[in-house]
Amino acid sequence: MAYRFPPDWLEELRQRADIVQVVSGYVNLKQTGTRFVGLCPFHNETAPSFSVDSQKQLYYCFGCKAGGTVFDFIKDIEHLKFQEAVTYLADRVNMPLPEMANDNEYYERRSKRERIYLANKAAALIYHKTLWEPEGAKVLEYFKSRGLDDRTITMFGLGAAPNNNILISHLKNEGFNESELLEANLISNKKGKYFDVFRNRALFPIIDLYGNVLGFGGRALNDSLPKYLNTSETLAFNKRKTVYAANLLRKQKGLNRVLLVEGYMDVIALTQYGLNGVVATLGTALTKEQAQLMGRFAPEIHICFDGDDAGQNAIDKAIKIFDDAKITTRILVVPDKMDPDDYIRKFGKDKFNAIKTMNTITYRVKRAKKGLDMSVDEVRVNYAKKCSEILAELDDPVEIESQIKNIMIETGFSREVLLAQIAVEKPGIHKAFIKKEIDKKRTISKNTTKDIDIPAAEQLLLAVLMSKKLPFDTFDENLFSSELLKNTFKEIQNNKSAALILDETTKEEDLTVLNRIFATVVPDEVNELMQMAQDCVIKIKRQKLSDELKKMQENLNNLPQEKQVEEMYKATKILEQLKKLT
Ligand SMILES: [Zn+2]
Incomplete structure (x- = not known):
């Protein structure tokens, strides 16, 4: 490393x-x-x-x-x-x-941040408790009308902000002062009076990967504006850097895709219906940091935004950001322009999962055609050009071929003409290819790593020596046939810890071998260890001698007569040594 x-x-x-x-x-x-x-x-x-x-x-x-x-x-x-x-x-x-280490400002910022987390968590508990009380009845009714059950409401820590100020007195009792609550943007100061920032709203706590409450999203229950209000940025909250439901993302193992939706309610409804890995941005357009965060949890991202124009325009922008971050993306378009939340409530999980996703190229080609009158020659020409531009980004001939077929039918241009147009557009950088290489890297997992062929006796000997209970000078580095084990032997001899050796090892296949060796269970008793080590040494020496012998036998016939006699003499010597070793 x-x-x-x-x-x-x-x-x-x-x-x-x-x-x-x-x-x-x-x-x-x-x-x-x-x-x-x-x-x-x-x-x-x-x-x-x-x-x-x-x-x-x-x-x-x-x-x-x-x-x-x-x-x-x-x-x-x-x-x-x-x-x-x-x-x-x-x-x-x-x-x-x-x-x-010597930066006081850092400590100050850090402890302020910690206080904001704590204040937010305390506020979240108060809001959640209020939800089940008469003051929260209207909000609870709203959540229920959206089909949420109690378990889901608790899972997401949803809450209710009543129409009056409840935070200040409660949180002061818990030891927070006004300036801390102002820093957390939980309260505001108007003409010397303090007010809760969230009033008469349904509240969605925004929780980071590690369970810290960063802030809240609040939805108005009446006509107050804005309809959606998020905590503004604080020392602890940067909207660009996290996504809604990040805390759940971390708990769900082995996701094959992360599903990016538009709204908090979409995340919650889809999760209630049994979908995993569903997240949303925090009321802003997707950022690079968010794309990278999602990319850490699954090999591909599926974008599922609302069916309206705003949603579809947002997809175009998101595709670009994921592309730049070299993250594979597919688009999930819910039928009949429905919102994902409405769709899953009406048709259920299986129907939702059955919706076919499309790759971003297909999606963009489809988008390019939208609203065009293909009976007009000029429109068809422009459409064909636009499609060629998109296809020029592809390097996979099969994919290009399958896309071209559709465009031929739609435009009436021949395959040759379209291919020629693509060749005109083809930029120097083979984007699709680069992306594929990266995907390959991402999918190589630990258990597919190639194992180096190292004799078992050498591995066991190293494991025994790792106990550091035997005198090193009785063993020689040349017992080990590979550079890896030779070097590791020397490092153990120099009293380096196993952990440090691993940290300094970079090659994946070396790590596989060393991890296994260091995990080998060996006896505690020195006598037993010594016996084990000696057995290993004998095995290693025997192996070396018989390898040598085998090589000699293979070469024997290629040698002149007089050399053959000499070799056979050497061979008997080796055989004698071998016998002594048993
Ligand atoms: Zn395992």
């Missing part, structure tokens, strides 16, 4: 962020000796093959071969890059990043 963090600092973080505690946040672990076992969070299983070694501070799954340090665990389970995983863990254990 590339180091941006000083190794000492990283080591301290590793110690503070104890792997057993961190993993316990995700997996139910049971202790056996220095190991903890549980069901693997990275693949589906019914019998536990996932283990955490508290001594080595490593985890390993004997089923899917996932393994590594606490940083790898967070990286994989939270879908983060290595550096993000480190930052995330540092944040969890309250360890300032190296560059922040």
Whole structure:
């Protein structure tokens, strides 16, 4: 891994962020000796093959071969890059990043942010409680009229803001002062008087990936404007950086797509009907940061916006943003211009899931045709040109071919003419190709990683030496046939921890081997360890000698007569050595 963090600092973080505690946040672990076992969070299983070694501070799954340090665990389970995983863990254990260590302003900002989270959470609880009280009856009625059941209402923490100010007195009782509530944008100050920002509204708490309440979306119940009001930006809330229902996204494993819809109610209704991975933007157009966040959780994004023109225009913009972020996107158009929320309530989950999605090219070609009068020659020419422009972005000949067929029928132009037009438009950059390469990378999972062919005895010997209970000078690096094991042997000898060795290993196939070796269970007793090590050494030496012998036999016939005798003499010597080794 590339180091941006000083190794000492990283080591301290590793110690503070104890792997057993961190993993316990995700997996139910049971202790056996220095190991903890549980069901693997990275693949589906019914019998536990996932283990955490508290001594080595490593985890390993004997089923899917996932393994590594606490940083790898967070990286994989939270879908983060290595550096993000480190930052995330540092944040969890309250360890300032190296560059922040002496920055007082950072601490101040940070503690203010924490206070806003807490105030928001307290407010969310008050609003949710109010929903079930007489003051919240109108809001509850609204949610019920949209078909939401109690379980869903609780799952999303929905709430009611009554027509009067309820926050200030409640939150002051809980230890918050006015300036904190102003910073959280929960209250406003008009001519020296404080008012709740949300009044007479149905409230949707906006929660981030980690369960922090960032702010609220509020829908007016009467004709007040704006109809939708979101918490304005605070130290803790940046609308561009998160999506609605991000907290649920993180809990849902192995999504094959994230479904991006327009409104909070769409997210909630689709989730109630059993769909996973549904999110919405926060009342603004899609941003690059949001696209990247979604891209972390599934290999493709399906966009499902409202059937009106505004919704369809928003799709055009979203396609561009996902394209730029190199994220595969498909479009889901709900029939009859219905909103997804209305559709699923009327027809149910299965019907909704059966709606065919289309790739963005098909969608754009369809869009280009909309409202055109194809009986006019000029219109047909322009349409054909527009389509060629879109198809020129494709590199997949099969896809181009299938699209061209439709355009031929619609425009009356021949295949050759259309292909010629595409060739004119074809830009230098092969966008579609680049995207495919990236997709390939994204779908390579741990268990498909190629395993290097390393003799089992060498691997076991290294595992035994990893115990650091045997004198290293009785073993020689040349016992190991691969550079990887040779180097690792030297690193163990230099007292490097297994976790550090893994952090410094970059090649995926090397990691697979090392993870397995470090996870091997070896005896505690020194005598047993020594016996095991000696057995390994004998096996390794025998293997080397018999390999040598085999090679000699293969070459024997190619040698001149006198050389053959010499070789056979050598061979008997090797055989003698081999016998001694049994
Ligand atoms: Zn596994």
